[in-house]
Amino acid sequence: MTNLPAVNKVRSALDACQDGYSLPSAFYNDEALFQADIEAIFYNDWLFAGPECEIPNPGDYITLTVHEAPIIVLRDNEGEIRAFHNSCRHRGSRLCDKARGHTGRLVCPYHQWTYELSGNLVSTRYMGESFDASKFPLKPVHVTSIEGLLYICLADAPPDIERFRAAISPYIAPHDPRRTKIVHESVIVEEANWKLVIENNRECYHCAGNHPELLVSLVEMALPEDARFGDEFRIMEQKAREWDALGLPHRPVDGGNEFRCIRLPFREGAYSMTLDGKPASKKLLGELTEADLGSVRAFRAPNNWHHFLSEMTIHFRVLPLGPNRTEVRTTWCVHEDAVEGWDCEVEHLSHVWVETNDQDKRLAEENQIGTRSPGYQPGPYSEVSEFMILNFLDWYRGKLEAWIGAPASTLAAAE
Numbered sequence: 001m002t003n004l005p006a007v008n009k010v011r012s013a014l015d016a017c018q019d020g021y022s023l024p025s026a027f028y029n030d031e032a033l034f035q036a037d038i039e040a041i042f043y044n045d046w047l048f049a050g051p052e053c054e055i056p057n058p059g060d061y062i063t064l065t066v067h068e069a070p071i072i073v074l075r076d077n078e079g080e081i082r083a084f085h086n087s088c089r090h091r092g093s094r095l096c097d098k099a100r101g102h103t104g105r106l107v108c109p110y111h112q113w114t115y116e117l118s119g120n121l122v123s124t125r126y127m128g129e130s131f132d133a134s135k136f137p138l139k140p141v142h143v144t145s146i147e148g149l150l151y152i153c154l155a156d157a158p159p160d161i162e163r164f165r166a167a168i169s170p171y172i173a174p175h176d177p178r179r180t181k182i183v184h185e186s187v188i189v190e191e192a193n194w195k196l197v198i199e200n201n202r203e204c205y206h207c208a209g210n211h212p213e214l215l216v217s218l219v220e221m222a223l224p225e226d227a228r229f230g231d232e233f234r235i236m237e238q239k240a241r242e243w244d245a246l247g248l249p250h251r252p253v254d255g256g257n258e259f260r261c262i263r264l265p266f267r268e269g270a271y272s273m274t275l276d277g278k279p280a281s282k283k284l285l286g287e288l289t290e291a292d293l294g295s296v297r298a299f300r301a302p303n304n305w306h307h308f309l310s311e312m313t314i315h316f317r318v319l320p321l322g323p324n325r326t327e328v329r330t331t332w333c334v335h336e337d338a339v340e341g342w343d344c345e346v347e348h349l350s351h352v353w354v355e356t357n358d359q360d361k362r363l364a365e366e367n368q369i370g371t372r373s374p375g376y377q378p379g380p381y382s383e384v385s386e387f388m389i390l391n392f393l394d395w396y397r398g399k400l401e402a403w404i405g406a407p408a409s410t411l412a413a414a415e
Contacts, residue, residue: 007404010036014400020390021378028193028371034323037194038067040403041302041396044155046164048304048317049073051333052081052148053180054100059117062100067320069154070094071141072106076117083143083152084119089136106138148177149306149315164300167253168261171296174248175308176286180333183340184350187329188357192364194302194320195396196371197328200364201305201316202392205385210363213355217270217277219294232267239265239294246290257395258301260388265294272309273352280349281311282342283335299388301395311335312349324368330357 009032016024026033047066050073054062061074063086070086072095086094093110096103105122106115114123119138124131142153146165149172153159190197200206204220211218219232243250243263250263270277271291279291288310296308303318317329332350340346370376381389 006032006036009033010400010404014397014404017397018378020383021380022199023195023393024378025371025376028196028368029323031323034193034320036400036403037320040399042066042154042320043069044153044403045159045302045399046144046151046153046161046300047302047319048300048315049083049143049150049152050317050329051180051182051313051315051331052145052150052178053333053336054150054182054331055081056181057102059102059104060100061096061103063096063098064317064319066154071152071154072096073143073150073152074117081143081145081150082117082119083141084138085141087139088113089121089138090124095138145178147172148180149304164255164259167255167259168298170249171253171261171263172298172306172308174286174288175296175310175313177308177313177333179286179336180313181336181338182331182333183338183344184332184346185330186350186354186357187327188361189321190326190328190361190364191324192326192361192368193324193371194318194326196364196367197318197326197360198302198392199389200360200367202299202388203382203386205382206363210359211356213275213352214273215267216275216352217266217273219264219267232265235265235268239292242290243293248293255300257391257398259299260391261296261298263294263296266292272311272349273307273314274348275351279311280309281334281338281344283338283344284311285309285313285335301392312344314353326364328357328361 013024013026013033049064050062055073055075058075058077058079061072063070063072071083072086073081073083076082086096088095088108088110090108090111090113093108095106095108105117112125113121115138116122119140121133121136124133142158144151144161147169151161207215207220219235240250248263252260252262255261272278272280274280284291291310293310299305305316307314311334313333315331319327321327330353334344338344
């Protein structure tokens with residue numbers, strides 16, 4: 001039987017939405033609607049977990065927590081990538097409490113139940129002769145690598161991700177993310193709803209007034225045929241011809257409202273997302289030979305966006321912590337053989353996005369405060385500068401529309 005209070009709450013909120021306008025306040029502040037987001041989206045869709053280069057060797061692992069679900073992603077002894085719920089089958093204790101590490105086996109610190117990297121339970125104490133360890137493996141989580149980007153899904157039956165894989169792989173494969181290494185990491189908590197964090201990323205309407213460091217290199221135009229941008233449009237035409245000659249795809253993929261991928265140039269004279277526009281590393285990625293390749297910008301709802309440059313990649317992961325708290329993790333990667341201090345300097349390669357993330361944090365937090373005001377009323381988006389937000393919100397509302405038809409057991413969390 002359907003959980004009518006939960007359905008009615010979501011239904012009422014969706015009915016209050018107006019096409020082309022920001023969401024009503026409840027979507028950014030209400031605990032029940034936040035729980036609906038978790039059940040409908042974060043427990044039900046593919047989420048970016050991190051770059052595969054973070055676990056290059058058997059026994060390497062990373063952990064993350066999706067709301068109340070701690071997850072471990074590892075490389076097993078055969079080199080296969082696996083993911084499990086980070087919860088012991090004995091009494092539920094978390095197995096790994098570190099963000100990353102290396103281990104030969106997973107040993108529960110509470111009572112020392114021990115699991116192979118395959119997830120099989122291999123050792124316990126004092127469980128008696130009748131105990132059957134084969135009945136208590138770790139619970140698996142769906143995981144896949146898309147050209148070195150690790151995605152997990154907590155749903156029993158995950159949605160299709162193959163269209164995304166097929167669309168973006170030709171764009172990012174030349175940058176060979178698997179042969180990179182993380183040289184810098186930033187984890188910040190923004191006191192804002194996760195949707196405000198994503199909305200802020202989905203437009204550059206705010207860039208001119210807030211991101212001086214980023215605009216040293218970033219071309220604000222989001223579509224290659226947008227002639228309104230003058231010199232930037234001319235640069236786009238010129239670079240498109242060069243990329244065609246190199247066999248590098250660049251036109252926007254057809255990702256609908258779910259994902260986006262495009263290669264765009266930097267401003268004239270800029271080679272990278274650095275404060276001086278100079279390359280962040282002397283060593284180019286993969287087998288690339290040209291330094292001036294702009295960046296492949298990739299986004300997939302609900303929680304990640306990426307920049308693939310000629311000499312580094314930058315990955316962003318968003319995880320909701322509460323109705324008005326969101327974790328944003330950024331990782332900067334360079335070629336696996338690049339030598340820090342010789343090929344690259346961490347401060348040089350990370351400065352622009354460290355500053356930009358801090359600026360975006362302030363913007364999202366001020367936006368959050370404003371949505372709580374009794375005077376807040378949804379306002380219109382710019383169809384010219386904020387069309388990617390419109391796409392994202394169409395996707396978001398569609399996910400909730402589908403969810404309110406789910407069984408009562410799924411909906412109970414929204415109560």
